[in-house]
Structure formats: structure tokens, C-alpha cells
Amino acid sequence: MKFWWQFLIVIAIVLSWDCLRLFLEARVDRIGNQLYDTPVMFFSADDGLTEHADSLLRRIAYVKHLTVIKGEESSDTLISKYGLQQARDILDDVNLPDILRLNLEPDDYTEGSIRELTTQADTLGIPLEYDFNRWQSLRTAYDDAIVIRGTVDIVLAFVLFLVVGSMGTWSETRNNLFWKVYRRAGGDEGKRLKNFIRNYLALVFLPVIFSAVFVFLVRKYVLQSPWQELDLAGLQGIGLLLGTLVTALSMRSEES
Amino acid sequence: MLKVNDLKINDGERAILTVPYLHLPARTSALIVGANVEGRSLLLRTIHGEYRQLEGNILIKDESIHSRKIKRKTILVQPEVHLLAKKTIRENLCIPMHKLTQRQIERAEQLGDILGLREYLDSPVIRLTYSQKIMVEIIRAVIQLPFAILIDDIDVYFDSRRYEKVLETLKVAMESGTAVLATAKCKLDGFDRYYRIDQGMVVEDES
Numbered sequence: 001m002k003f004w005w006q007f008l009i010v011i012a013i014v015l016s017w018d019c020l021r022l023f024l025e026a027r028v029d030r031i032g033n034q035l036y037d038t039p040v041m042f043f044s045a046d047d048g049l050t051e052h053a054d055s056l057l058r059r060i061a062y063v064k065h066l067t068v069i070k071g072e073e074s075s076d077t078l079i080s081k082y083g084l085q086q087a088r089d090i091l092d093d094v095n096l097p098d099i100l101r102l103n104l105e106p107d108d109y110t111e112g113s114i115r116e117l118t119t120q121a122d123t124l125g126i127p128l129e130y131d132f133n134r135w136q137s138l139r140t141a142y143d144d145a146i147v148i149r150g151t152v153d154i155v156l157a158f159v160l161f162l163v164v165g166s167m168g169t170w171s172e173t174r175n176n177l178f179w180k181v182y183r184r185a186g187g188d189e190g191k192r193l194k195n196f197i198r199n200y201l202a203l204v205f206l207p208v209i210f211s212a213v214f215v216f217l218v219r220k221y222v223l224q225s226p227w228q229e230l231d232l233a234g235l236q237g238i239g240l241l242l243g244t245l246v247t248a249l250s251m252r253s254e255e256s
Numbered sequence: 257m258l259k260v261n262d263l264k265i266n267d268g269e270r271a272i273l274t275v276p277y278l279h280l281p282a283r284t285s286a287l288i289v290g291a292n293v294e295g296r297s298l299l300l301r302t303i304h305g306e307y308r309q310l311e312g313n314i315l316i317k318d319e320s321i322h323s324r325k326i327k328r329k330t331i332l333v334q335p336e337v338h339l340l341a342k343k344t345i346r347e348n349l350c351i352p353m354h355k356l357t358q359r360q361i362e363r364a365e366q367l368g369d370i371l372g373l374r375e376y377l378d379s380p381v382i383r384l385t386y387s388q389k390i391m392v393e394i395i396r397a398v399i400q401l402p403f404a405i406l407i408d409d410i411d412v413y414f415d416s417r418r419y420e421k422v423l424e425t426l427k428v429a430m431e432s433g434t435a436v437l438a439t440a441k442c443k444l445d446g447f448d449r450y451y452r453i454d455q456g457m458v459v460e461d462e463s
Contacts, residue, residue, distance in 0.1 A: 184338035186331040187352035
């Protein structure tokens, strides 16, 4: 098999992997955003307590965003939202509580963090509310999406390793006779090794670079998602490197 | 110039063959005569740089045979054929080089004429007889003009007529500065110098 065929097959696998990964990543982000948009709310009827709770809750790392909605603001919202102009006098007489609306980091929005917030609420003596059913279904979907993404990565890294290892071994075994004749005919003894190093450096690094650039551009200009680590390129590099190592070992055992 | 000085070829602990002195200037041919299992092939493989359990030195242009400074040092022709059977003679002649030069093509055709292979140059090697295949290997060695062409068991491949033609072919390489070192089980005509293996030692045969 010509080396360029191997190269094209690897590029095809890597790009398919990139597309699948970006799709799964978008799915994780979508569910994560829904989870983020499922707030935890504290209710406080005391202004002093609201300020204390505000400063306390802002210190928690996984609280990504905290909004304080004052009682008057709530009654204005109710009036404008439901057209309750005639009830303004009644509502002005009622003291609606202040609301502390917390949006949490999806990764940390777990049972543990909810328990911690409940403890805080109990300590402050103010009630806490969140949509448990929505949170539970989104949490399960979010965790499942992360597991699927990780599993796909591992399976495809293994596929890449198998494809590169088997194609390389097959190709080098087929070329053994040529190189034997080449050497006996007076050819350069080190040419095979030089060719191997040049080809497989290209096979390991070019697809990884190509993939990293592709993923970066799609994230930036299509998905418009923030910068993420190059863990995908790293995994692809490991798969390719291990496949190359198997090829090198098979070539070495054939030569000796 | 191929120089072999105080060479001891070992097999683990003991020396199998010793070559106290073997100097082969450019444009010279030499034949080493020895019986079976006396180490003729091993000596050529050692000079070619394939067998490395040795003491002493083998020099080409005063550089060790294992040095990377010298290219196209020696080409070894052995009884085992080293050609790609499905490729044509022309394609097999190209194998160690990227492409044959015009000069090499002309030389290959000239040698094909001498050896009666001209009409087969574009035929696959699989159609050739054993001796013709060895002749193709010799042509391939000659057109590269290495420092030395090493031919193992030159007496087993050819009848007397073809043997003469092969010597003529080798002379083409020698005219350009290549040395030829061959081995055989019996003494053959047509070489400038003769050596024999006597009790594990290569000595010059002056007779």
C-alpha cells in the first residue's frame, strides 16, 4: 500500500473523529446551558440578611452568576408581566421577599453542591428553591453525554491505533523483499530507516496539526464556543504514535 | 584500493579465518580459492560489512568499511538471487538508484549485448534462467561502479562460454577503477591475483 493511501485513510479517520467529537461536545454544551439556566433561588425578607447572604454566596467557586432581585422589583415585574396595573395599590402594600438567583457551573451543579447550598440556607435561616425534577433529568442527561463523549474518544483512539498499526505492519512486511533486494543491489543501508522516520513523522504530526487547526476553526467560527484544551489532538497523537510504534517493532523483528 | 590487514574473523571465541594481508588496488581482480566450509562466503560477507565479529581492519580508500563517509563501497553477488521477479530487467537495474543516467543506460545496453541479454531488457526477470539472473545482478553492480564487486562462488553459475562473457563484463567496471574479488572452489583463469585458503588462513597463491 502506498504511503499516501495510509495518510489519506488516517486523515479521513481523524476528521470523522473531529466531526463526531464536535457534535458530542455541542450536545454536552447544550445540556450544560440548560442546566445553567435552572437556577437555585434563595428568598429573604430581610435586607440585611440579603446582603449577608449575597456576600457569602458569591464566595462559592461554583456560583458562576448571582443576581439579587429586590421585592419592589418583583412586584413591578409581576405588574408589567401580567398587566396588573389595577392591583398596584395592593401589591405596594405587600412586602415581597428579595430573591437571590444563583446560576451554577454545570460541571459542579451536583447533589453535593445542592446539599452545601441547603446547609448555607439553613444557617442563614432563609428558604431555598430549585426545580428538582428538571435538575435531575438534566443532570442525568449531562453526565450521560460526558460519558458517551469520553467513550467515543477512547474507542476511536483505539481504532486509530489498530488501523495505523495494522496498515503499517502489512505495508512494511510487503516491502521487505524490495528493501532486501535494494540493499543487496548496493543501495544505502540506512535508506529504509530514513524513509520510515520521514513518513511516520508526517503520519503522526500532520494529521494531529491538521485536526487541531480544524477543530479550533470550527469552535471559533462555527460553534463560537470558548477556547478548549487540545485534549482531542493529544489523544489522536497517542493513537497514531502507538500504531507507529507497533509498525516499527514489526519492521525491526522482520529485519533481525 | 581495498586493504585487508591482520583480519581475524571470529565465531564467538575462536578465529575461523585469518587474513594477514590482502591488498587489492583499483582495476585489479583477485580470486580466492577454497574448499567447502573454509569460510569463502563468510570472508566476502565480512569485507562487504555484513559480518562484524572480527579483529583487524578492512579499509577502502583508507576508511573503514563500516565508515559512513564512503558510499558505494562494495556490492556482493551471492548464489541467492536478489531481484524482483515480476519487474523487468531494466526496472531491477534501477532499484538502488532513483533513476538511471543516460550513461548508465548505455552501459547497461552495452553489457546486455556482451551477455546476450539485450533483447530481454524489458522482460520480467521471472522468465530468465538462474545464470541470466546472476548476470543481471552483475550488470547492476557494474553500472554503479563501486570500489569493489564481490562475487561469491563464481564457478557455480556459468558454463565456460558465459564465464568468459562475465569476465569481459567485469573488465568494463575495472576499466573505470572498480576492483573485483571473487571466490571459487577451484582455480579459474582470467584473474590478476590468486589467493587460497590454507588451514584457516588466506595466503597468496604464487603458483
